[in-house]
Amino acid sequence: MERSEIYEKLNEIFCDVLDLDEVHLTDASVADDIEEWDSLSHIQLIVAIEKAFGIKFTSLEIMKWNNVGEMVNSIIAKKQ
């Protein structure tokens, strides 16, 4: 799966979960960039991402992410 395809899907998930009109995620995107993205919505996002990509993250993996780029790396690693 291409990185750009993952981002396309992620943008849709973020809009859906956070009730946003549009969002443009990049590797450097962090929770502070989006007002609606907090510790509670973060979990809803993870559940939606796991469902959409048919994968399961470990707790430590989730805790280690510093930005969206690192999350995308985890998705790519799981999809390979």
Next chain:
Amino acid sequence: MVINSFRFLAFFAVVFLVYFLPWMRQRHTRQNLWLLLASYFFYGFVDWKMLPVLLAITVAFWFLGGFIRKSIDRGNAKAASRFTTLGVVFGIGLLFYFKYLNFFAGSFAKLLNAIGLHVSWSTLNIVLPVGVSFFTFKLISYVIEIHREKIQPSESFLEFATYIAFFPTIMAGPIDRPGKFLPQLRQAHQFNYNLAMDGCQQILWGVFTKMVIADSIAVITHGAWALYPEKTSWYLIYAALLSPIQVYADFDGYSNMAIGVGKILGFNITKNFDHPLLARNVSEYWRRWHLSLTGWITDYVFMPLNVRFRNWGNLGIFLAISINLLVIGMWHGANWTYVLFGVYHSLLFLPLILTGKFGKNKKLKSGRRGCVQFKDLLGMIGTHLLMALGHIIIFSAGVPSIIRLFKCMINGDWFFVNPLSLLSWYSILSIVVLLVLEWFTRNKEFAIQRVSKDYTSKTFRIVFLDMLLALAIVIFSASANAEFVYFQF
């Protein structure tokens, strides 16, 4: 030695002058060594018997941090997890030993007695080290952050020990995270005029809220919690309504002083409050209150639980929030009232979770003429009333006292008490000023901060305001030696 005392002023003057000597400014290690000595002197001044304990714990965690990183580098994830668990258990064990052992053993003995097994329990004479709740959380976050690969372990023990014992925050926080604070110890600090002036302004505001607002309300609330059977219903209602303002003015005042002292030395310390009196519901309140503690618990307790319960829907969220709030309640100390406080707050979350309103609220927007919108105001008043009830729980001497206090509040003498007879006119005026400033300066770090953070030009307005506040502190401060509420935690 409280920050708003002449003793601290003399101590800090010496620390400041030596810290910025040209010879000291050449190397950060010299400044760190001086800061560590000053911090240990400060801590020893308050509690010298606990200095060896502080030093020994610091050494142990410094080595643990190194072991975790080495295990990660060797690809031994299991060993890294084990060392991290050891650090967390050790940290919690320390808290348990110093804060809770007497409480649990005493409660257990009472339980056995209640079911007919007679045991005698003589309370252990465990001395609670000052600031243990705060520096233990720093130590735990250090090992977790290394395990999560968010930070590298500190190569210098001097740097690490200075971070743990940093004197402005060791007594009652804010709880700085290693990722934000340790890098600040890796560079020599030159005197930064604007940052230092910003710090002075913040200290001035902190002293004002503590000595003029919090201490004057404390006379009423202390009277209510300790002597409630003698008080009228109105008195107790006023005390409960004023208590959230008192504790906020007290702890925010302390935090502002600590952050301000840090700024004078060139450090950026974590923000502790974000205008909690403007919270429109309980969820928002916890996003604005004691941020360095709630942020810590969110990252290390709430998130791991929430991740684990993520497929359980609302039940998972409620469980994670409830455990989170119980930990926050218990962190305050060893008493069933703190447990009940946690339960009470988690129940307040229940309707928010069921209606999906527990998420982050939209930013506050002004209504006509810059005033607060009516709907938001209603939310703020409702939240304040719920917090006032919570304060009755947390500040009562025990669970039976809570019930008795509520009874006194309802069944007591309904003789109307004029609020002006309880509070002096200047206390009421300063509370009104605080509330108005909370709203109009809600985007600032503290109320009298300059928007530009540039203090090179002193306008008449700023100088006049500073002098007015200083004058108010000198004339109206309720008590020169009143303790800070959070020192007991």
